Amino acid sequence: MSTPGWFQGFESRSIQTHYPxxxxxxxxxxxxxxxxxxxxxxxxxxxxxxGFTTGDFFCTI
Structure with missing residues (x-):
């Protein structure tokens, strides 16, 4: 997807990068x-x- 002409002058590189x-x-x-x-x-x-220090608790869930 190409960027439209009106958007070319926009200064935010982040918006231009993520435009699509x-x-x-x-x-x-x-x-x-x-x-x-x-x-x-x-x-x-x-x-x-x-407060739980070991992963053993996960086995009882």
Whole structure:
């Protein structure tokens, strides 16, 4: 996908680099929200295990 002419003068290299992926949301309505949700849940789970020093606890879950 090529960058349109009006976008060529835009100074943000980050937006120019990720332009096709930014437009992906508008084309396909796809986001990485499910991955972000899974990441947040896994971090919350690990934080809830504070105080456990071995992995043996995971075998009983």
């Amino acid at each position: 992926r930014i437009l992906n949301y508008f084309d396909n309505r796809s986001t990485n929200a499910s991955a972000e949700s899974f990441n947040a849940r896994s971090k919350r789970f690990v934080l809830s295990l504070e």
